Each structure stands twice: as structure tokens, then as C-alpha cells.
Amino acid sequence: MCFAMSKHLIRARAPAEPSPNRRRTFNVHGTEVISSFGRALGIGLFLAPSALYLQGDSVPGGKRDLYLSATFQRSLRKLFDDLRRGEPTLPNKNFQHFLETEQGELQEKVSAKLTEDTYSFEQFLWVWWMQFGLDVEKPVSIADKDLTKPISNYFIDSSHNTYLTGHQWSGKATAETYKRALLSGCRCVEIDVWDNNTAPSPDKSLAGSAKGIQRLDHSRKFSTNSLHTAAAQVKAIVDDKIVQTRQFLGVEKVHGHSPKCSKFDVSALSSGRENRLTLGPPITDGRASIEQPSGGWKPVLPIDEPIVMHGWTFNQPIGFREVCKAIREVAFETTHLPIIVSLEVHALADQQESMARIMKEEWAGLLVEKPHEACPNGQMPRLEELLDKILVKVKKASLSTENSINSLSPEAMNIDDDAASGSEDDRSTKRAQPKVPICENLSNLAVYTHSEHFVNSDSFTAKSPSHIFSISEKKILSLWESKRDELFAHNRHFFMRAYPQGWRVDSSNPDPSLFWRKGVQMVAMNWQKWDEGMMINKAMFSGEHGWVLKPTGYRSHGEGLDDRATRPPYRTFDLIITILAGQHIPLPEGMPRRKLHSLRPLVKCELHVEKAEERSGSPGEGGIKLRPIDWKKRTGIGKTDHPEFDTENGELCFKGIHKVEEALSFVRFRVEHEQSRIIPLKEVPRGWACVRLDRLAIGHRFIPLLDSDGNETKGVLLVRIQKNYQ
Structure with missing residues (x-):
């Protein structure tokens, strides 16, 4: 392999340090340095450290340009000097030993890629990055992904109330959220479907100062199925009043585009601040429609088709067909792996028929x-047999309690499931809602994924391998305390879905790893909020296209095999993470760059692993008491947005991590800013990252940071990862 460095372009830029006196540029026009590559790099490293770009291979999906600040260069130069051990250049054997032992690279690959006898610093950087990579997360090979197992043997990236953008009770509903979720890897979306009762009858008149609200006909009371629109009608009145007041005060209404723009502040009317109420897009496909009352809320909904909304709340509805169109539009744009559509049906028979018709029309050729x-005979298909397919999860038309294949005892469960009332959201009120019977045409679409609920404390049944139990997070944890082995055995063979508690009206999330470790395949997450739970969810499915094969011991192995003979392969090890440096750490909102000298970033690190007393089997594994481990650690305080940490301040040791399943364990990084006396700062993470432990690469690695909305930033941490297995 010939190292003509002129072929591997590096661009010299101004230094990353904040002090303007130390800035220096080696190409005043900012063009690429080619013939003087080695000289420019050497000057940048030794005289006045400059920010450098290593140019990528320009191949789609290949290596991107790599930015190296002067801060990172100093750490990498020190590593290079340690490896060459006094030699003027790095010997091949030293480089090879480093890649195999420190970086965990395969010997065969290292031998094939290292063809030179010695390496300069610039060659060391380029070969290391281009041929082996510096990413902290091991890549997933989609071509090698195992698709041969039954679909119940996979964890599935799932969302809860997918149609919402923010708050669970007063947020905005839009079909765009389905597109965003699916394009981000989600493979199980939820649709709450209701009768469309928004059409006015000819004999109904409009009355009251808030025009647009129907006057009730005394001969017809609100039905159980029409009450869900009452909240929306009240919201229409409020919105209409807000618009009228704005017009009176001359306050202009500006729509926001952030999911956070789902709230409105009435006090803003008097102060002149922006109203943050945002609206869903109307349906404009030419079908018969009814326009809602004038004012701030003007959704256009088809009269004869069901709607999607969060019932009994102030959320605004959207059309069911609109949602189906959005799903079809992006369903298999990024992957061929199947989608599960979880239907929560509140609509009556005629509009259930409409639902079935719409799904067949909009998903023609895709719908199972x-x-x-x-x-045959009700067997579950393999994942590879459902590529480019959409599965519907819905209740069956008729339920039978006979011939149950479930081994869990109803007496032992003692479950009083709120889902039996027709809602999985466990909302605050305990009103007795009659169950909505499912029509046959809709029920027939639940081929491999039919819903089964806890009907009452005496019934916990299923009648086919395709059943799915939907249970709230609280009840699953309660069930685990008393019947963990039975629950774990059930989830090895059959589907289970966990959904958030109803009190999570702010769209917060539980830790999904608590449920994955119990074998739960679908943990429905509130994608509206990027909190700790969503960070872990992202790490679980990163690069996996929404389907992750369960670890050994968590999946079915066919008939005749003893479940106890295939326990999960737990491992014990020490994890040592050394934070070496950072670059482009995101600044607090409102902080000008001239105040960088007062910035004091620190890195917090937290492990999310299963404790021995939480796993299936005897609690505490025979009563063995383990030394408690501090699962949270933090570095010392750095300076500016390009901090450096020495070993004393940057080393985070987690010793004695006892028997965990790495595929279901996670490490989470949060970059925060220490409170400053000069500039008061809130302790809000300005950057974060989360990685599954089995995909956490060892050695010197780069950790890219995301912001509080899950978006990429320019921030990066340089770390050293060590795993010492016992």
C-alpha cells in the first residue's frame, strides 16, 4: 500500500481554542492543502495547533470528513508518541498490537490492512480512521442480520399515541408524526380511532356568542361514543375566543414548527408574546368534508370516515385515511422490515367497516x-417472510376462554386491567366504558397480531400463538414480583406489549430496558419527548431498522426443549471509561461565544444494567449479597467548549458489574455545564449519547453528541473504553 499523502487530503483551519491570539491559518483561502500535506500538518501540530479536517471517501454511507481540533490532536499525538516508544516513526508491529489489543480489531483484518513497515503520525491517523474507524458504537451489518426467527423472537421499536406531537392531553395531532417515527426506525405505531361525530345535522342550529358550537337537541343526548368530541368542541370555543381577542388587540399569530409548539399561553395575549398553539394540516383529497368552527382550529375532516384522536382529552383530531396515507408514503423508504399498526378502536360497526376498507385501499399490496x-396451523412466520408488509394489531371479533395456551394462572395474576374498558391509556378517571365489539372484516386483518386484554381478575387467556397482551408498565412490574418465571417463559414464545401509565401526561417515558429484560417485545414509547427512556430506546435500535433479535435464552427454541437449559449468558466485568477531551460542546441557550472562558462542562456517565435481584429465577441468586455498585459517576470540570480532562478528572470506573446481559444493558453520557457565579446556568444536558453495552467498542473512540431533541450536534467526546471480563 502506497502512502502518497497528496491523495489523502487534509485541510488546515484556524485553531479551535477560544483565544484569538493563538489563531493561525495555513491556507488563507481555505482551499485544500495537497502538495504540502506533511509540512502543513507538522506545523499545525507543533507550532500553532490548528483544527484539521481529514477528508472522507465521498462514498454514500462511507467515511465522512473528520474534524480534529487542536484539543483532540494533543491527545492523539500523545498516544502516538507512547506507541512508537522512542522510535522516530511507529513500527508495524506496535501499530498492529495496538489495534488488536487496545482497539479490539480482528487479527486477520489488521494483518491485511497494515502493509507498511513504519508509519508517520499522519499515516497513523489516516489508516486508523479510514480502515478501522473511531466510532464508539460497533456498526450493524444489515446484510448479516438474522431474519430467520419467528417474529415473536424480536424486540420491536414501538411508539405510543404516535399521532401526538407533545402533551398527552392538550397536544397537537398530525399525520406527520407517523412519517417522522417510521423514518427514524420505529416499526410499531399506534392509532386511536373514533367515530366522526363532527358533522352537523340539518336540524341543528348554531347559537351562542362563540359561533360554531352545536346547540344540543334535547331529543338526543350525548352517547358514550360522542363524548370524546366534547373536549374538542370546548377547545374550539377557546381557540375561537383567542383568535377574536388577538384580532381585537392587533396581535399577529405566528405558527411554530417545533413539537413543543403544542401549548398556548393565554397570558401572551396581554403581553404581546407569541401564541404557541399550532394546528394540524387539513385533508384536501376531494372527499366530502365538514369544516369545523371558524377561529384558531380549522381541521377539515371527512364526514363518512373515522377520525384519529386521543379521546377524553383536548387533543385535536385528524382523519384516519390521512394517517394511512402517511404510513404508506414512507413505510419502506428506509428498510424492508415489516410494520405493526396497533389499533385502539373506539368506533362503532359502520366506521369499523370503513376502517377495514380504507386500510385495504391505502395499503394495497402491503397489508397482510x-x-x-x-x-400453516397458526404458526408464526419468520421475519424474512414479512418483508415490505404491514400487520394490523386489533382485537378479535369474538373471544373464547377455552383451550388457552397460556400458562399463567389468573388467580395468581390478580390483575384488574384498565384495558378491558377499551382503552390502554390508563387515564385518570375510572369511568365504566362499555367495550366496543369488533366487526368481522376488521378482525380478520389481525392475522398474526391480535390483541388480548386482561378482561378481569379471573381471566388471563389466549387462544393462538399470535396473541398480544397489552399491559401497563406498572402492572408488568407488579406481575414480575410474584410470577417472574411464568411471565418470562410466556414472553419467550408469545408477544407482549407494555404501554406508559396514564399519569405520564407530559409524555415522559419509563426505562424500556426494565421490560426488555422481562422478554417484552414491544415497549410503546412516547416519542414526543426525548428523555432518559427515549435515549435508551434509541441506543437499543440504533442501526437495527426497528427489529432486534432477542439474546439467547430470551427466545423460543421449539418444542421439546427445556427452558431452564437455555438461560441467558450473563457476563461479569469491569468497565473503565476515561474521558480525554471534547470539542464543540454545545453552548447553553443565550450564551455568546465571547463568554466561552466562563464555560465549565462536565461529563456524567450512568449504567443501566439488570441487578441480580431483578432477573428471572431466585431473587438474589441464592441469597448471595453483592457489593453495591455506584451506577452513576462524573468527571471533573473542564474549560470552554473544547475541554481537556486528565486521568484523575476523567477516569470513570465501574468495577464488579455482576452477571449482566450486555445486549440489554446500556451506558449513557450526559454533558452538562457547572453552575457559574457569573453566568447562572440550569443543569440541562447540552449533549448526550447512549450506547448498548454489547455494541460499545473498546479503545480510543469518538462519541458524537445529540441535543435535547435527539438531533445531531457538532459536539464530540474523545474517550478510552476498557472492558475487563472475569
Whole structure:
């Protein structure tokens, strides 16, 4: 391999340090340095450290340009000097030993890629980055992904109330959230479907100062199925009043585009601040429609088709067909792996028929309407047999309690499931809602994924391998305390779905790893909020296209095998993470760059692993008491947005991590700013990252940071990862 450095372009830039006196540029026009590559790099490193770009290979999906600040260069130069051990250049054997032992690279790959006898610093950097990579997360090979197992043997990236953008009770509903979720890797979306009762009858008149609200006909009371629109009508009145007041005060209304723009502040009317109420897009497909009252809320909904909304709340509705169109539009744009559409049906028979018709029309050629020919007698299909397919999860038309294949005892469960009332959201009120019977045409679409609920404390049944139990997070944790082995055995063979508690009206999330470790395949997450739970969810499915094969011991192995003979392969090890440096750490909102000298970033690190007393089997594994481990650690305080940490301040040691399943364990990084006396700062993470432990690469690595909305930033941490297995 010939190292003509002129082929591997590096661009010299101004130094990353904040002090303007130390800035120096080696190409005043900012063009690429080619013939003087080695000289420019050497000057940048030794005389006045400059920020450098290593140019990528320009191949789609390949290596991107790599930015190296002077801060990072100093750490990497020190590493290079340690490796060459006094030699003027780095010997091949030293480089090879470093890649194999420190970086965990395969010997065969290292031998094939290292063809030179010695390496200069610039060659060391380029070969290391281009041929082996510096990413902290091990890549996933989609071509090598195992798709041969039954679909119940996978964890599935799932969302809860997918149609919402923010708050659970007063947020905005839009079909765009389905597109965003699916394009981000989600493979199980939820649709709450209701009758469309927004059409006015000819004999109904409009009355009151808030025009647009129907006057109730005394001969017809609100039905159980029409009450869900009452909140929306009240909201229409309020919105109409807000618009009228704005017009009177001359306050201009400006729509925001952030999911956070789902709230409005009435006090803003008097102060002149922006109203943050945002609206959903109307349906404009030419079908019969009814325009809602004038004012701030003007959704256009088809009269004869069901709507999607969060019932009994102030959320605004959207059309069911609109949602189906949005799903079809992006369903398989990024992956061929299947989608599960979880329907929560509150609509009555006529509009259930409409639902079935709409799904068949909009998802023609994609919708699973009958069993796969290779799966007779109710067997579950393999994942590879459902590529580019949409599965519907819905209740069956008729339920039977006979011939149950479930081994869990109803007496032992003692579950009083709120889902039996027709809602999985466990909302604050305990009103007795009659169950909505499912029509046959809609029920027939639940081929491999039919819903089964806890009907009462005496019934916990299922009648086919395709059943899915939907249970609230609290009840799953309660069930685990008393019947963990039975629950774990059930989830090895059959689907289970966990959904957030109803009190999470702010769209917060539980820790999903608590449920994955119990074998729960679908943990429905509130994608509206990027909190700790969503960070872990992202780490679980990063690069996996929404389907992750369960670890050994968590999945079915066919008939005749003893479940106890295939326990998960737990591992014990020490994890040592050394934070070496950072670059472009995101600044607090409102902080000018001239105040960088007062910035004091620190890095917090937290492990999310299963404790021995939480796993299936005897609690505490025979009563063995383990030394408690501090699962949270932090570095010392750095300076500016390009901080450096020495070993004393940057080393974070987690010793004695006892018997965990790495595929279901996570490490989370949060970059925060210490409170300053000069500039008061809130302790809000300005950057974060989360990685699954089995995909946490060892050695010197780069950790890219995301912001509080899950978006990429320019921030990066340089770290050293060590795993010492016992």
C-alpha cells in the first residue's frame, strides 16, 4: 500500500481554542492543502495547533470528513508518541498490537490492512480512521442480520399515541408524526380511532356568542361514543375566543414548527408574546368534508370516515385515511422490515367497516390479509417472510376462554386491567366504558397480531400463538414480583406489549430496558419527548431498522426443549471509561461565544444494567449479597467548549458489574455545564449519547453528541473504553 499523502487530503483551519491570539491559518483561502500535506500538518501540530479536517471517501454511507481540533490532536499525538516508544516513526508491529489489543480489531483484518513497515503520525491517523474507524458504537451489518426467527423472537421499536406531537392531553395531532417515527426506525405505531361525530345535522342550529358550537337537541343526548368530541368542541370555543381577542388587540399569530409548539399561553395575549398553539394540516383529497368552527382550529375532516384522536382529552383530531396515507408514503423508504399498526378502536360497526376498507385501499399490496403459505396451523412466520408488509394489531371479533395456551394462572395474576374498558391509556378517571365489539372484516386483518386484554381478575387467556397482551408498565412490574418465571417463559414464545401509565401526561417515558429484560417485545414509547427512556430506546435500535433479535435464552427454541437449559449468558466485568477531551460542546441557550472562558462542562456517565435481584429465577441468586455498585459517576470540570480532562478528572470506573446481559444493558453520557457565579446556568444536558453495552467498542473512540431533541450536534467526546471480563 502506497502512502502518497497528496491523495489523502487534509485541510488546515484556524485553531479551535477560544483565544484569538493563538489563531493561525495555513491556507488563507481555505482551499485544500495537497502538495504540502506533511509540512502543513507538522506545523499545525507543533507550532500553532490548528483544527484539521481529514477528508472522507465521498462514498454514500462511507467515511465522512473528520474534524480534529487542536484539543483532540494533543491527545492523539500523545498516544502516538507512547506507541512508537522512542522510535522516530511507529513500527508495524506496535501499530498492529495496538489495534488488536487496545482497539479490539480482528487479527486477520489488521494483518491485511497494515502493509507498511513504519508509519508517520499522519499515516497513523489516516489508516486508523479510514480502515478501522473511531466510532464508539460497533456498526450493524444489515446484510448479516438474522431474519430467520419467528417474529415473536424480536424486540420491536414501538411508539405510543404516535399521532401526538407533545402533551398527552392538550397536544397537537398530525399525520406527520407517523412519517417522522417510521423514518427514524420505529416499526410499531399506534392509532386511536373514533367515530366522526363532527358533522352537523340539518336540524341543528348554531347559537351562542362563540359561533360554531352545536346547540344540543334535547331529543338526543350525548352517547358514550360522542363524548370524546366534547373536549374538542370546548377547545374550539377557546381557540375561537383567542383568535377574536388577538384580532381585537392587533396581535399577529405566528405558527411554530417545533413539537413543543403544542401549548398556548393565554397570558401572551396581554403581553404581546407569541401564541404557541399550532394546528394540524387539513385533508384536501376531494372527499366530502365538514369544516369545523371558524377561529384558531380549522381541521377539515371527512364526514363518512373515522377520525384519529386521543379521546377524553383536548387533543385535536385528524382523519384516519390521512394517517394511512402517511404510513404508506414512507413505510419502506428506509428498510424492508415489516410494520405493526396497533389499533385502539373506539368506533362503532359502520366506521369499523370503513376502517377495514380504507386500510385495504391505502395499503394495497402491503397489508397482510391472510396467513403466509409457509405458516400453516397458526404458526408464526419468520421475519424474512414479512418483508415490505404491514400487520394490523386489533382485537378479535369474538373471544373464547377455552383451550388457552397460556400458562399463567389468573388467580395468581390478580390483575384488574384498565384495558378491558377499551382503552390502554390508563387515564385518570375510572369511568365504566362499555367495550366496543369488533366487526368481522376488521378482525380478520389481525392475522398474526391480535390483541388480548386482561378482561378481569379471573381471566388471563389466549387462544393462538399470535396473541398480544397489552399491559401497563406498572402492572408488568407488579406481575414480575410474584410470577417472574411464568411471565418470562410466556414472553419467550408469545408477544407482549407494555404501554406508559396514564399519569405520564407530559409524555415522559419509563426505562424500556426494565421490560426488555422481562422478554417484552414491544415497549410503546412516547416519542414526543426525548428523555432518559427515549435515549435508551434509541441506543437499543440504533442501526437495527426497528427489529432486534432477542439474546439467547430470551427466545423460543421449539418444542421439546427445556427452558431452564437455555438461560441467558450473563457476563461479569469491569468497565473503565476515561474521558480525554471534547470539542464543540454545545453552548447553553443565550450564551455568546465571547463568554466561552466562563464555560465549565462536565461529563456524567450512568449504567443501566439488570441487578441480580431483578432477573428471572431466585431473587438474589441464592441469597448471595453483592457489593453495591455506584451506577452513576462524573468527571471533573473542564474549560470552554473544547475541554481537556486528565486521568484523575476523567477516569470513570465501574468495577464488579455482576452477571449482566450486555445486549440489554446500556451506558449513557450526559454533558452538562457547572453552575457559574457569573453566568447562572440550569443543569440541562447540552449533549448526550447512549450506547448498548454489547455494541460499545473498546479503545480510543469518538462519541458524537445529540441535543435535547435527539438531533445531531457538532459536539464530540474523545474517550478510552476498557472492558475487563472475569
